[in-house]
Amino acid sequence: MDRLLRLLEENALATHEMLAAQLDTTPEEIKKRIKQLEHARVILAYKAIVDDERAKRTQVKAVIEVRITPEREGGFDRIAHRIAQYRQVSSCFLMSGGFDLLVFIEGDTLQEVAGFVSEKLSTLPGVLSTATHFNLKTYKIQGVLREAVVNEERLKVSP
Amino acid sequence: MHLPISIVPPTSTIPPVTSSSDFIAEHVRDIPHSGIRDFFDIVQSMEGVISLGIGEPDFVTPWHIREAAIYALEQGKTGYTANLGLLRLRQAIADYLSTDYHLAYDAATEVLVTVGVSEALDLALRAVLNPGDEVLYHEPCYVSYSPSIALAHGRAVAVATREEDEFKLRPAALRAAITPKSKALLLNFPTNPTGAVLTAAELEEIAVICREHNLLVLTDEIYSELSYAEAHTSIASLPGMRERTIFLHGFSKAFAMTGFRVGYACAPAPLIDAMMRIHQYGILCAPIVSQEAALEALRHGRPDMLDMREQYCVRRNFLVYSFRKMGLPCFEPRGAFYLFPSIKTTGKSSRDFAFGLLKQQQVAVVPGTAFGPGGEGYVRCSYATGMDQLQIAVERIAEFVKQ
Numbered sequence: 001m002d003r004l005l006r007l008l009e010e011n012a013l014a015t016h017e018m019l020a021a022q023l024d025t026t027p028e029e030i031k032k033r034i035k036q037l038e039h040a041r042v043i044l045a046y047k048a049i050v051d052d053e054r055a056k057r058t059q060v061k062a063v064i065e066v067r068i069t070p071e072r073e074g075g076f077d078r079i080a081h082r083i084a085q086y087r088q089v090s091s092c093f094l095m096s097g098g099f100d101l102l103v104f105i106e107g108d109t110l111q112e113v114a115g116f117v118s119e120k121l122s123t124l125p126g127v128l129s130t131a132t133h134f135n136l137k138t139y140k141i142q143g144v145l146r147e148a149v150v151n152e153e154r155l156k157v158s159p
Numbered sequence: 160m161h162l163p164i165s166i167v168p169p170t171s172t173i174p175p176v177t178s179s180s181d182f183i184a185e186h187v188r189d190i191p192h193s194g195i196r197d198f199f200d201i202v203q204s205m206e207g208v209i210s211l212g213i214g215e216p217d218f219v220t221p222w223h224i225r226e227a228a229i230y231a232l233e234q235g236k237t238g239y240t241a242n243l244g245l246l247r248l249r250q251a252i253a254d255y256l257s258t259d260y261h262l263a264y265d266a267a268t269e270v271l272v273t274v275g276v277s278e279a280l281d282l283a284l285r286a287v288l289n290p291g292d293e294v295l296y297h298e299p300c301y302v303s304y305s306p307s308i309a310l311a312h313g314r315a316v317a318v319a320t321r322e323e324d325e326f327k328l329r330p331a332a333l334r335a336a337i338t339p340k341s342k343a344l345l346l347n348f349p350t351n352p353t354g355a356v357l358t359a360a361e362l363e364e365i366a367v368i369c370r371e372h373n374l375l376v377l378t379d380e381i382y383s384e385l386s387y388a389e390a391h392t393s394i395a396s397l398p399g400m401r402e403r404t405i406f407l408h409g410f411s412k413a414f415a416m417t418g419f420r421v422g423y424a425c426a427p428a429p430l431i432d433a434m435m436r437i438h439q440y441g442i443l444c445a446p447i448v449s450q451e452a453a454l455e456a457l458r459h460g461r462p463d464m465l466d467m468r469e470q471y472c473v474r475r476n477f478l479v480y481s482f483r484k485m486g487l488p489c490f491e492p493r494g495a496f497y498l499f500p501s502i503k504t505t506g507k508s509s510r511d512f513a514f515g516l517l518k519q520q521q522v523a524v525v526p527g528t529a530f531g532p533g534g535e536g537y538v539r540c541s542y543a544t545g546m547d548q549l550q551i552a553v554e555r556i557a558e559f560v561k562q
Contacts, residue, residue, distance in 0.1 A: 002343045003469070003473070007470075007473065011546070018477065018550070020480075021476060021477045021480035021481065022473040022474070022476050022546075023473070024475045024476045024477065024480075033388070076479055084281060149219050151219065154213070154215075155199070155203075155213065155215075156202045156203055156208060156210040156212065156213065156523060157195055157199040157202050157203070157210060157212035157213065157525065158195075158199075158212070158213050158215055159193060159195060159216050159301065159302045159303070159351075159529075
């Protein structure tokens with residue numbers, strides 16, 4: 001199961017026939033297993049990893065450290081869920097260390113992001129403080145380097 | 160008017176005109192260029208070629224290993240090391256061989272760090288061969304074996320391996336090739352170019368013959384980490400074999416470090432000492448930066464190595480499936496990163512197939528004959544190439560085969 005997931009994480013567009021060949025099984029078996037994984041929500045979604053700069057997008061991205069007060073019987077979960085459901089939030093994690101939630105947000109403008117933080121996030125009951133860091137440049141995203149390391153001088157035939 | 164002043168001596172003292180190639184020693188003159196050489200020249204000059212002809216990993220050396228090399232430079236590590244290599248590295252090698260290969264070598268006296276496993280093999284041959292001694296090796300094989308033996312003034316004796324035997328070295332074939340002049344047996348399992356392996360039981364059958372005929376074994380296990388079927392066994396770990404084996408290995412394939420040029424030889428102290436004497440005068444030591452990088456590979460490189468092996472395995476499965484689907488039968492390689500499909504059904508020779516494929520579909524594979532006459536009817540396809548490239552290559556080869 002792990003090997004199939006790994007291959008899909010590398011290339012979700014691989015055909016069933018291709019995956020079957022790589023894992024020495026049948027396309028039918030692959031199809032069945034993928035269905036199971038989707039059904040069990042092990043696979044949550046398939047998405048393209050886009051280079052915003054090359055796509056000429058001017059989106060603003062930020063990471064926010066959020067400190068919150070855990071609730072009796074709910075811990076951090078209820079408030080984390082409230083935050084995670086905002087459209088602007090792309091990822092949300094509970095962290096160890098000096099703050100509690102790490103929230104990744106995206107907006108069309110700086111104002112939109114700033115507004116979200118000051119009007120929505122900071123005013124939520126239970127939120128103690130926020131610290132917002134804006135992305136300046138991307139070097140690697142979801143395991144993919146923006147500039148691949150290519151050796152142009154690699155020999156085309158060698159023993 | 161100036162009179163021309165000649166400093167040319169009278170003609171009678173000029174030695175007879177000679178060609179500069181006359182200076183070349185006879186045993187070197189007889190060495191042919193590598194069988195892939197002319198092919199290489201053509202491929203290198205073409206654009207848009209997808210190459211399955213590459214005998215090195217497509218992965219760049221894992222970053223932490225490259226970073227260790229940079230750090231070594233920052234630290235000013237730019238001098239010679241001990242002839243045998245950094246003791247820290249030799250100790251790490253001895254520990255690695257102990258845990259992974261069940262081999263016990265003393266880091267101080269039984270491990271020699273070399274410039275790639277190629278140097279280690281060359282040293283081993285030069286250290287043990289007297290002129291005319293015969294060295295047995297299995298073929299199809301890596302292109303260097305026969306020339307390296309000849310350069311060490313030995314006589315190369317090929318033992319053919321066959322597809323119907325899964326390219327394994329058969330004891331009967333080995334026995335048939337032994338003469339009173341046989342001195343050593345050179346093994347390379349997993350094999351470049353066939354991907355063959357020998358199991359522990361099969362190695363024991365070979366070991367029996369070596370002990371019986373007092374043969375020294377030179378075992379080039381450069382692909383040993385890249386074994387896909389079962390755990391690799393070294394012949395040196397079999398009973399009674401340690402004292403008659405020179406174990407040769409390196410970092411190029413498993414850790415994607417070909418350009419660092421680090422290999423090593425392990426053997427009983429007298430053999431290592433003999434090899435070291437050649438090494439100290441010829442090479443002095445392997446480059447210190449590469450040795451530092453190799454140490455990092457052994458200390459922290461295992462996850463990278465396992466990850467690369469998994470990727471090779473997946474590619475192998477894909478290639479085996481694809482070749483069989485297009486009607487080219489192929490033995491499923493058990494190790495290394497080569498597929499050796501039979502192209503006999505196409506009616507073409509290996510050379511014609513490879514040149515035709517290159518010309519018509521811009522895919523480079525190496526004619527099997529580059530690895531010995533027994534390679535006729537086969538081509539070597541390396542899967543040290545990314546999946547996206549392999550997919551296109553397979554489509555093009557299928558198109559070529561259809562015609």
